[in-house]
Amino acid sequence: MLILTRKLGEAITISDDIKITVLETKGKQVKLGIEAPAHITVHRAEIYQLIREQNIQAAKVDSIEKETLPDILTGLKSLF
Amino acid sequence: MNVVTARFGEIEVDESKIINMQGGIIGFEHLKKYILHMQDEKNPFWWYQSLDDGKIAFVVINPFIAKADYEPVISDNDIKFLEIKGPDDVVLLAIVTILQNPFSVSANLRAPIVINAEKRIAKQIILEDQTYPVKYYLTTGPADEAAATGDSEKPNNCKTASL
Numbered sequence: 001m002l003i004l005t006r007k008l009g010e011a012i013t014i015s016d017d018i019k020i021t022v023l024e025t026k027g028k029q030v031k032l033g034i035e036a037p038a039h040i041t042v043h044r045a046e047i048y049q050l051i052r053e054q055n056i057q058a059a060k061v062d063s064i065e066k067e068t069l070p071d072i073l074t075g076l077k078s079l080f
Numbered sequence: 081m082n083v084v085t086a087r088f089g090e091i092e093v094d095e096s097k098i099i100n101m102q103g104g105i106i107g108f109e110h111l112k113k114y115i116l117h118m119q120d121e122k123n124p125f126w127w128y129q130s131l132d133d134g135k136i137a138f139v140v141i142n143p144f145i146a147k148a149d150y151e152p153v154i155s156d157n158d159i160k161f162l163e164i165k166g167p168d169d170v171v172l173l174a175i176v177t178i179l180q181n182p183f184s185v186s187a188n189l190r191a192p193i194v195i196n197a198e199k200r201i202a203k204q205i206i207l208e209d210q211t212y213p214v215k216y217y218l219t220t221g222p223a224d225e226a227a228a229t230g231d232s233e234k235p236n237n238c239k240t241a242s243l
Contacts, residue, residue: 038157038160039102047190047206054191054215055108055138055204061138062136073123076218
């Protein structure tokens with residue numbers, strides 16, 4: 001991990017199109033401003049991790065028997 | 081083109097139906113091309129099948145079927161990124177997780193897949209609003225109650241969708 005120390009108002013650049021600025025510090029919180037092109041996604045790490053894990057779990061549907069799954073999905077139709 | 085899939089065997093893909101995800105599904109960023117495949121006409125659960133890796137397919141559902149008053153806020157950045165001109169361009173899908181032992185089915189309302197149906201480009205977005213859970217349960221039962229106590233993402237009124 002690269003560790004840099006910044007003061008309020010100072011920034012970090014990543015690649016040639018991403019910039020992170022320390023906007024405000026208040027007690028234990030730091031407000032960061034992120035400038036990046038639209039195709040770069042920026043998220044709080046813990047929510048990103050949560051979504052990532054959920055997607056991986058969802059993809060595990062391939063471990064459910066090919067034969068059972070159509071029955072499960074048909075059974076669920078009654079929910080709607 | 082023909083694609084070999086783990087679940088459906090070899091399928092013929094209409095190239096005009098291919099959906100391109102520049103960013104991919106979070107956790108599967110290397111997979112960019114998908115096709116939406118219907119189980120059968122009357123089944124609300126569809127398959128979001130990867131064309132880059134035949135083994136990967138997600139069960140998805142129109143989130144409005146799961147929750148009729150679903151009102152996700154799509155950021156201006158994402159609207160621009162997906163070249164969305166109006167609400168008619170947009171199709172939303174929620175990824176469904178099916179677990180056995182105990183059995184449960186949940187839809188991810190927090191991170192829907194947003195598709196520009198006209199341009200056939202898509203992105204999985206994470207909503208800023210914490211109202212919508214990552215696990216919105218479509219089934220009820222002991223699995224639900226057990227999960228409710230441990231899952232801080234799930235709101236109290238999360239229940240089976242009503243007809």
